[in-house]
Amino acid sequence: MSVDQKIHIPQSVPTAPGPGTPAAIRVRDLHKSFRIPTKRVDSLKERAVHPFASRDYRELNALRGLSFEIRQGEFFGIVGRNGSGKSTLLKLLASIYKADSGSIEIAGRLAPFIELGVGFNHELTARENVVLNGVMMGLTPKEMRNRLDAVIDFAELREFADLKLKNYSSGMLVRLAFAVMMEADADVLLIDEVLAVGDASFQQKCADAFHQMKAQGKTIVLVTHEMGSVESYCHRAMLISDGEIKYLGEPTEAGRRYLKLNFAAETGDSNDEEANQEEEVDSGEGARLTSMRILDVDGNETSTVEMGEPIRVEAEIELLQDAPGLHAGFVLANADDVSMFELSVPIHSADGNNIKGNTVLVTATVANPLAPGRHFFHCGLQSPFGISVYVPKAATFVVFGTHPSAGILAPETDFRVRIPGEEV
Amino acid sequence: MASRAEAPLQRVGGPSALGGGPRRFFDLLWLMSITEFKRVYFGTVLGYLWSLIRPLLLFGVLLFVFTKVFRVGSKTVEHYAVMLLLGIVLFTFFQEATTNAVTSVVAQEGVVRKTQFPRLVIPLSTVITAMLNLALNLVVVLAFVLAFGVSPAWTWFLFPVALAALLVFTAAIGMALSVLYVRFRDVAIIWAVLAQVLLYLTPILYPINAFEEENQTYEHLLMWNPLSVIFTQIRVWVLHEPDAPSVVHAAGGWAGLIPATIIFFGVIAFGAWIFKRDAPRVAEAL
Numbered sequence: 001m002s003v004d005q006k007i008h009i010p011q012s013v014p015t016a017p018g019p020g021t022p023a024a025i026r027v028r029d030l031h032k033s034f035r036i037p038t039k040r041v042d043s044l045k046e047r048a049v050h051p052f053a054s055r056d057y058r059e060l061n062a063l064r065g066l067s068f069e070i071r072q073g074e075f076f077g078i079v080g081r082n083g084s085g086k087s088t089l090l091k092l093l094a095s096i097y098k099a100d101s102g103s104i105e106i107a108g109r110l111a112p113f114i115e116l117g118v119g120f121n122h123e124l125t126a127r128e129n130v131v132l133n134g135v136m137m138g139l140t141p142k143e144m145r146n147r148l149d150a151v152i153d154f155a156e157l158r159e160f161a162d163l164k165l166k167n168y169s170s171g172m173l174v175r176l177a178f179a180v181m182m183e184a185d186a187d188v189l190l191i192d193e194v195l196a197v198g199d200a201s202f203q204q205k206c207a208d209a210f211h212q213m214k215a216q217g218k219t220i221v222l223v224t225h226e227m228g229s230v231e232s233y234c235h236r237a238m239l240i241s242d243g244e245i246k247y248l249g250e251p252t253e254a255g256r257r258y259l260k261l262n263f264a265a266e267t268g269d270s271n272d273e274e275a276n277q278e279e280e281v282d283s284g285e286g287a288r289l290t291s292m293r294i295l296d297v298d299g300n301e302t303s304t305v306e307m308g309e310p311i312r313v314e315a316e317i318e319l320l321q322d323a324p325g326l327h328a329g330f331v332l333a334n335a336d337d338v339s340m341f342e343l344s345v346p347i348h349s350a351d352g353n354n355i356k357g358n359t360v361l362v363t364a365t366v367a368n369p370l371a372p373g374r375h376f377f378h379c380g381l382q383s384p385f386g387i388s389v390y391v392p393k394a395a396t397f398v399v400f401g402t403h404p405s406a407g408i409l410a411p412e413t414d415f416r417v418r419i420p421g422e423e424v
Numbered sequence: 425m426a427s428r429a430e431a432p433l434q435r436v437g438g439p440s441a442l443g444g445g446p447r448r449f450f451d452l453l454w455l456m457s458i459t460e461f462k463r464v465y466f467g468t469v470l471g472y473l474w475s476l477i478r479p480l481l482l483f484g485v486l487l488f489v490f491t492k493v494f495r496v497g498s499k500t501v502e503h504y505a506v507m508l509l510l511g512i513v514l515f516t517f518f519q520e521a522t523t524n525a526v527t528s529v530v531a532q533e534g535v536v537r538k539t540q541f542p543r544l545v546i547p548l549s550t551v552i553t554a555m556l557n558l559a560l561n562l563v564v565v566l567a568f569v570l571a572f573g574v575s576p577a578w579t580w581f582l583f584p585v586a587l588a589a590l591l592v593f594t595a596a597i598g599m600a601l602s603v604l605y606v607r608f609r610d611v612a613i614i615w616a617v618l619a620q621v622l623l624y625l626t627p628i629l630y631p632i633n634a635f636e637e638e639n640q641t642y643e644h645l646l647m648w649n650p651l652s653v654i655f656t657q658i659r660v661w662v663l664h665e666p667d668a669p670s671v672v673h674a675a676g677g678w679a680g681l682i683p684a685t686i687i688f689f690g691v692i693a694f695g696a697w698i699f700k701r702d703a704p705r706v707a708e709a710l
Binding site for chain 2: 022023026034091093094095096097098103104105106107110111112114115118119121123124128131132135136138140141
């Protein structure tokens with residue numbers, strides 16, 4: 001099996017449930033805040049000595065009035081940065097936390113998978129654990145015993161079914177946990193980043209399973225950082241930031257905004273995206289960069305590029321006026337803002353004209369001599385007649401490699417070692 | 425698939441003591457208790473013997489001390505040895521169940537914080553596990569009872585009533601301790617001491633009528649302890665000695681039983697109240 005096959009499975013292209021579909025989850029004006037004591041009172045003595053100390057806390061508003069609906073049979077993504085409130089939302093949906101106000105309605109049985117293998121007792125055998133775990137997910141012990149064989153087979157652990165879990169490897173544990181989840185047969189599944197575990201072949205199995213569930217029309221809520229999985233699985237996605245819904249709709253758009261949000265925070269740019277765009281339009285420039293993305297082999301947006309693999313970049317430029325002689329320039333810089341090289345391309349149609357209102361798509365495939373680490377593209381648009389737009393860090397990506405490399409470049413090298421006197 | 429689509433939207437109230445419906449609650453309670461029981465007894469070489477050796481060893485030592493050194497027992501009680509053994513086995517249950525309950529919710533942190541789980545199952549399963557132990561130990565006690573020449577009587581059928589009272593009382597204390605421990609870690613230490621104190625404030629090592637005539641106030645005061653009432657009644661029902669004082673006599677009249685009754689139901693109400701209050705927010709406090 002090649003790497004490509006592992007990651008991209010043929011999609012059954014299930015149609016997204018339309019707006020008329022009944023809701024599986026309905027959330028209305030959900031609020032949740034945590035009290036963070038500035039000084040934790042953990043012992044009775046402290047409580048007795050400082051009877052009023054516990055009043056000393058600050059309020060953290062994790063969720064501020066969320067309202068949304070997830071349709072039945074929908075694969076729904078929730079994305080957001082760390083601390084955005086997405087995990088709190090998941091725990092509220094899963095009845096682990098109690099909401100301060102607002103309501104949550106769920107159709108049917110819900111099974112949360114916040115972490116694989118929670119509730120496994122390592123002193124018991126796989127069989128016993130499967131039954132225990134199934135009951136935790138709401139099945140009866142009898143139902144779960146009937147499914148025992150299916151679970152063990154899915155996990156490919158038949159020879160180890162009577163082995164105590166303490167003797168399992170971590171990979172086996174994950175497989176078992178995932179198998180239980182697949183057989184739990186809940187109406188609504190809540191999944192929190194469990195995709196990030198296991199080896200490549202297990203990931204493939206997960207991917208297959210998700211596509212299968214999607215095809216079966218199960219309602220699945222996926223919380224993740226991984227934009228790739230949001231785009232490949234989800235019908236719709238929701239972006240949460242500071243406990244509020246920033247965007248709900250197309251997964252691709254949610255992913256784009258998420259990355260933008262991320263990188264705005266990284267660069268310490270407090271302006272949010274809308275403000276930035278307005279600024280650009282208001283300044284009366286003749287052109288603006290609407291998006292810039294790094295793509296993988298299949299043209300999906302990515303944030304990582306493997307060492308030595310070519311970098312594919314796509315920039316969307318909107319022309320607001322005629323701009324003869326316009327050039328787009330992309331400067332590639334590393335994390336220390338050292339400029340590595342510049343790509344420059346003239347922007348004009350076949351007959352050499354620019355037409356106002358046109359959107360131009362520039363794509364480039366660049367050989368990748370970069371050492372592992374974070375890199376940025378700065379983008380500049382310039383024309384001899386007054387257009388001068390500069391967008392620093394318009395796109396970012398991480399070059400990853402199996403071995404670290406000193407320096408900023410890691411050009412492909414063919415080493416030969418020869419010892420004089422030895423015949424090859 | 426069709427039935428799935430018709431599933432109605434239902435309001436979710438968040439975590440609670442009994443969340444997830446009664447059937448799931450009892451399934452989980454039973455499975456958790458039995459797996460823990462199995463874990464303890466199949467995980468060690470001597471298995472069940474350990475849970476028997478501990479009370480029996482204690483019994484042997486105390487029997488020696490109180491009949492040969494202090495001579496408390498043999499004077500006033502016909503079946504001191506049996507009374508002592510029964511008392512120790514029952515109190516071992518009470519102590520084991522409550523002590524294990526203290527840390528139970530915190531120990532199950534992963535389950536509490538990452539799954540949908542009826543909170544009440546956690547402390548109750550420790551009580552049930554201890555109860556399974558007790559059931560096995562009572563079989564051994566029965567052998568002793570018959571060997572020491574106590575003849576069976578119809579009042580033996582009343583023993584489960586007293587046992588039920590002990591069970592409810594133990595469960596209530598376990599519930600309260602398990603959620604209090606989440607907020608105050610001192611609870612574990614305080615309870616270890618308190619349980620030891622209770623051992624001496626319950627007529628287990630000595631009969632309730634061990635006091636001299638002029639010190640009867642102590643006897644009445646001891647009967648404020650609900651455990652004293654339960655243990656004294658068990659002695660009456662199981663050992664049916666002619667000179668064993670009834671609960672009413674030991675408490676100095678029916679009025680003397682009022683404090684114990686208030687404490688008994690007060691503890692149950694407190695346990696239920698504080699657990700119900702704290703259970704929904706346990707995941708956040710951990």
